Amino acid sequence: MAMGFRGSVKGKHQRLILIVVAMVALIGAVLLAMSALKDEAAYFYTPSDAKAKGVEPGRSIRLGGMVVKGSLKREADGVSIRFDVSDGKAVVPATFSGIAPDLFREGSGVVAEGAFDTRGVFVASNLLAKHDERYMPRELEGMSYNETTHQIENGAQ
Amino acid sequence: MIAETGLAALWLAAALAALQLIAAWAGVAKGEDSLTKLVRPVAVAQGLLVALAFVMLVLLFLRSDMSVALVAQNSHSMKPWLYKFAGTWGNHEGSMLLWVMVMGLAGSGIALFERALARDTHIATLGAQALISLGFYAFLLFASNPFARLDPAAADGQGLNPLLQDPGLAFHPPTLYLGYVGLSVAFSFAVGALVTRQVDAAFARAMRPWVLGAWVLLTLGITAGSYWAYYELGWGGWWFWDPVENASLMPWLAATALLHSVSVLATRDGLRAWTVMLAVVAFSMSMVGTFLVRSGILTSVHAFAVDPRRGTFILVLLALYIGGALALFAVRVGAVREGSRFELVSREAMLVINNLLLTVILGLVLIGTLYPLLTEAMGTKVSVGPPYFNSVAGPLALGLMVVLAAGPVTRWRRDTLRAVVARMAVPLLVGSVALALLVVLAAGRIGILPLLGLVAAALVGVASLAPLWGRNLRRTPLFTYGMVLAHLGCAVSIAGMASESAFSTEKLVAARPGETIETAGWSILFKSVTPVAGPNWTAMEGRFAVSHDGGAAKELRPQARFFSEPPTNTTESALLTRWNGQLYVVLGDSLDDGRWQLRIWWKPFVTLIWGGGGMIGLGGVLAILGRVGRGWLRRRRGRNAEAFA
Numbered sequence: 001m002a003m004g005f006r007g008s009v010k011g012k013h014q015r016l017i018l019i020v021v022a023m024v025a026l027i028g029a030v031l032l033a034m035s036a037l038k039d040e041a042a043y044f045y046t047p048s049d050a051k052a053k054g055v056e057p058g059r060s061i062r063l064g065g066m067v068v069k070g071s072l073k074r075e076a077d078g079v080s081i082r083f084d085v086s087d088g089k090a091v092v093p094a095t096f097s098g099i100a101p102d103l104f105r106e107g108s109g110v111v112a113e114g115a116f117d118t119r120g121v122f123v124a125s126n127l128l129a130k131h132d133e134r135y136m137p138r139e140l141e142g143m144s145y146n147e148t149t150h151q152i153e154n155g156a157q
Numbered sequence: 158m159i160a161e162t163g164l165a166a167l168w169l170a171a172a173l174a175a176l177q178l179i180a181a182w183a184g185v186a187k188g189e190d191s192l193t194k195l196v197r198p199v200a201v202a203q204g205l206l207v208a209l210a211f212v213m214l215v216l217l218f219l220r221s222d223m224s225v226a227l228v229a230q231n232s233h234s235m236k237p238w239l240y241k242f243a244g245t246w247g248n249h250e251g252s253m254l255l256w257v258m259v260m261g262l263a264g265s266g267i268a269l270f271e272r273a274l275a276r277d278t279h280i281a282t283l284g285a286q287a288l289i290s291l292g293f294y295a296f297l298l299f300a301s302n303p304f305a306r307l308d309p310a311a312a313d314g315q316g317l318n319p320l321l322q323d324p325g326l327a328f329h330p331p332t333l334y335l336g337y338v339g340l341s342v343a344f345s346f347a348v349g350a351l352v353t354r355q356v357d358a359a360f361a362r363a364m365r366p367w368v369l370g371a372w373v374l375l376t377l378g379i380t381a382g383s384y385w386a387y388y389e390l391g392w393g394g395w396w397f398w399d400p401v402e403n404a405s406l407m408p409w410l411a412a413t414a415l416l417h418s419v420s421v422l423a424t425r426d427g428l429r430a431w432t433v434m435l436a437v438v439a440f441s442m443s444m445v446g447t448f449l450v451r452s453g454i455l456t457s458v459h460a461f462a463v464d465p466r467r468g469t470f471i472l473v474l475l476a477l478y479i480g481g482a483l484a485l486f487a488v489r490v491g492a493v494r495e496g497s498r499f500e501l502v503s504r505e506a507m508l509v510i511n512n513l514l515l516t517v518i519l520g521l522v523l524i525g526t527l528y529p530l531l532t533e534a535m536g537t538k539v540s541v542g543p544p545y546f547n548s549v550a551g552p553l554a555l556g557l558m559v560v561l562a563a564g565p566v567t568r569w570r571r572d573t574l575r576a577v578v579a580r581m582a583v584p585l586l587v588g589s590v591a592l593a594l595l596v597v598l599a600a601g602r603i604g605i606l607p608l609l610g611l612v613a614a615a616l617v618g619v620a621s622l623a624p625l626w627g628r629n630l631r632r633t634p635l636f637t638y639g640m641v642l643a644h645l646g647c648a649v650s651i652a653g654m655a656s657e658s659a660f661s662t663e664k665l666v667a668a669r670p671g672e673t674i675e676t677a678g679w680s681i682l683f684k685s686v687t688p689v690a691g692p693n694w695t696a697m698e699g700r701f702a703v704s705h706d707g708g709a710a711k712e713l714r715p716q717a718r719f720f721s722e723p724p725t726n727t728t729e730s731a732l733l734t735r736w737n738g739q740l741y742v743v744l745g746d747s748l749d750d751g752r753w754q755l756r757i758w759w760k761p762f763v764t765l766i767w768g769g770g771g772m773i774g775l776g777g778v779l780a781i782l783g784r785v786g787r788g789w790l791r792r793r794r795g796r797n798a799e800a801f802a
Contacts, residue, residue: 025516
């Protein structure tokens, strides 16, 4: 059925056929994973990536960086916020509606899931700043906020 | 004294495991009969000793003995006793001790109750079990001693992660661990059968209850974990494709495949080599899961301890066991004779497709989980998120549902496509009607995956009952009911997932006490916010009176909790369950002008997700009872027949 022919599978070949089918399935899986991961690899952006490569509006990505001090503002509706995300080289304005995680604050790292709107503002549908004090989104390791210079330092590059 | 007793018991248990391994090896390889007789009593004693060590650790936690480092780091004298108790395994060392204890007790169980297996295979299985246990004993004794003393003793403990202080989570990790260990037993059976070259139907029948048991526990553990994440994290989601969730999903996928292939081997004596291979894969996945969670390689709420030494230790164990098993497999697979053949349209072929799809999904989840770690090692940081997992696993899962619908009505060995389609007529009709209705009523408003999910749920829901049609229901064996219930549970769960993602409504507002919020037919009166205190936390508690379509009002009390030991905020959502869904209310931050952020969801039929999971687990329990009961009856009849002869 799976191979499109009917009738008996002859003699010694059954085991061989099963092995071939299994190999084809696994190779197919790896190819599928590769192609899906290629899209995924282009899923995470820092603000400078976003500025340099350009992301078309509406495409869902993850934007990661630090929340710039003094940029966090609350809208009149009480549930929307505006803030700037920076990686030390570029700054992207962002908005979010919802209950921000406890550890989301100015000067802390954030990974925002969402898409750019046509004016270049990042509309986040989800903010990841996990509950653990020690948590740092993987992509942000090495980025830190220098309290004295008020600069975001990117140790990773 | 308690700590020293525990440590001594642990050392003794390790020594017995070594003896068990040597005696089993001498018995099987050298035919030393006197040593063979030792294996079973030693396995029982080893199980009892490691259980004693575990009980000692539980006592230390219950008494808050702060002179023991592990207790001081993970407990606190102010904690409620349930969390002191559960705190025993809410940490690295304790959870590893729990692991070996379950493994030791499983070994005792095999030694005492296993009757169907050939004697040499039985002894070789216990030897393999001892070998696996030894690795974990070494890990505990040399790299993570749970009984290490702290000098001087701490004044008080540092507390348990508040997120874990929840009744659901207290019993979630042990359930998963029991499942992992069950797979290690299946692995030991496979190694035992390879050693004695007896991969046959009797071996499959001996292994099947353990596979079923492991699978039931993994199913229930994942279901409970998903519900915990849903109400405790306050994000309204029930599956995040978090690496820790994947770590439990991967063994489950492998166990599901193994469960189906083992039934081919037990019933039709087919798929011999493949079943052994799957047993190796399933155990590998539980080791990979342990490695991911316990090594701290993933930074998330579950992976508390960041200690590369331990990670390396588990990785070396993983490599040794899996490498050894694969080498044994490669050497012995030639000796495994090919089992019975089957036609291309047959129950066996359907189960092969089931196995392939499950294995492919497993491979894709594994790649997606490990890919960020691999790329990081090469210098780029990438995260793989839900878009990847949903897009690769979703369509394959739907394909799996089609096979699930057709498989049980296909005959063993030989069938025709036309006959299968004829038996599927009613389910196909119901599926088509569901498709037509959804396209007409909801096209464009819901995504393609949820739409197909609802159609698949309708198809499978009806098809899963097909094995009962036209049968004498009182003479139908219990394990057939188990299969039907588990398959129906899949349909129910998928209906819940699809309905939740297609029809949920969300309302996000900032409101003052006294205001009423209307959403999805609900009227939600925000009455007040009151400070409250628990045994080891304080909270702001919102009081809400909610009513549906003018019905009687019920009270909901979501909280924003603050724990001082260690300092952490958590969100306690409030849920109102109706027959057709759940209302989910979260209290957010307070604003300067006296308003509070509120997040409210109405999630139609969301409870079916976990209800279906429970049905799948219960189906597995029925199958175990049916199988074990039948084996017991058969042996009893055999004995009576002998007595009369």
